[in-house]
Amino acid sequence: MSGHETFQPQNKALAWFERRLPVFGLLHSSFVAYPTPRNLNYWWTFGGILSVMLVVQLVTGIVLVMHFVPTSAGAFDSVEHIMRNVNYGWLLRYIHANGASMFFLAVYIHIFRGLYYGSYKDPREVLWILGVILFLLMMATAFMGYVLPWGQMSFWAATVITNLFSAIPLVGDAIVTWLWGGYSVDEPTLKRFFSLHYLLPFVIFGVVLLHVWALHVVGQNNPDGIDVKSNKDTVPFTPHATVKDSFGLICFFILFAWFVFYIPNYLGHPDNYIPANPLQTPPHIVPEWYFLPFYAILRAIPSKLGGVVAMFASIAVLVFVPWLDTSKVRSARYRPLYRQFFWILLIVCIGLGYLGAKPPEGGYVIAARLLTAYYFIHFLVILPLLGYIETPKPLPASISESVLKKHAGAPAAAGAVRSPERNG
């Protein structure tokens, strides 16, 4: 995308290299000169936060592997060995384990940001679908990672989740045996999960590159949800987005550090400090917090196959959101009705998360059924209808107009900070 300055290396060696492989020019046009809408708010910093979290997981994961033993007899002890004997092992493991939670916190914020501002709409459908694929890959990675310490929760999470496939008619049992490499979750299962847990983050890395590529082809959405019309509507990525993203990242890391250093086991389950026992299921098994809403949907349906189908459908439906939403207006700022339904959906999802942690009995089951039904109604009924019944508010003529109007009357200094393209 053109707009601001282009990359002209002064250094002779650099220029020589650039003529043969223009990689610096690519980096420069993607992360320095790249024009970003000037009205972006802090919800737009989560993409950068997610990229950094991926690197954090990769780095801590690769060093954990140097001490981890992927056998059913050795895994649990090797994790304890990491915690007690390896220099800073406790820190690395707590960063990796809590890092997974922070990763999901960031991705949920990122997804709901997209839903609020209509970032999935034309022309960003492919970008959005790549995001759904990333979400699925993250879920698979985190699930297989959670199995590695081979505690009670690891073992029984692996058992229950792999058994989901036994709901498939006819071939279900054969698939489950194939996944396990035996007749129950055991050593072969641990080893293949370890192999894939190492692989998938690199697959994620590759899909992230496609995601960012797709983003840079169509350009970023923005809180007003209107297209960039001129240079006045954008500012160069560096320093504006770089600094804003860094500030967001630091705030996020403060929260992350608080978990790692003060409450490292708060999000985990104490039963996972008991070694796996294939002959005894813990009395109350729950998945990690980031899977709870989906777990609630699974249990809400009183049929095995039905529950599994509903759970996968709850993610699959996201793929179709660009076409289910019939409104031409992107941002919820200008969609008075959609905005209310958005908040209801958020509360419903949090409610499902709460119910996923409760035992499946009595009122909890009824509530989970109602919320599950609402979740699907939101996407399959409300979204398509709203486009026809809602009267959107008038859109601003351009991004710069809306920014200037909002800040009209503000001291001149603020205006100076906000119009950097002049010294571009």
Add this chain to the structure above:
Amino acid sequence: MATATAGTTRRDFLYIATAAVGAVGTAAAVWPLIHQMNPDASVLALASTEVDLTPIAEGQIVTVKWRGKPVFISHRTKKEIEEARATPLAQLPDPQPDQERVKEGHDQWLVVVGVCTHLGCVPLGHQGDYDGWFCPCHGSHYDTSGRIRQGPAPANLEVPTYEFVSDTSIRIG
């Protein structure tokens, strides 16, 4: 036009033949990569276990390990057997008479795989509303014949292949 068609036909044949050979070759190359994940020879070798029944008292359930899974061996009391047999089949989600789930002449011995048919947790013995098993994961109740009575599980606890080697010992698998 006619000659052109003839030429295309021969070429088409070559394309299709090449693609077919390529597809078969790819499938043949992929199959070992998939099949290596199935149970290996050492897992299959462990497939049978012998159990001595003499130490199991009446009313007791013991758990043994077979193919990495728990197997429940329940030495049932008279009352438990009667309860199982008195239940009308119409009340069962997965109807099967108790007689079919035990070996003739050994009605007191119930042998079932201790894996909930819902999502694979291990049910707890002597619990639940039907005096059999209760699965803590999502609340399935099984009766004294290991049959599903209530909850999300679709089927009865599986009866493994086993035989009485003598009156007091069985071989599972």
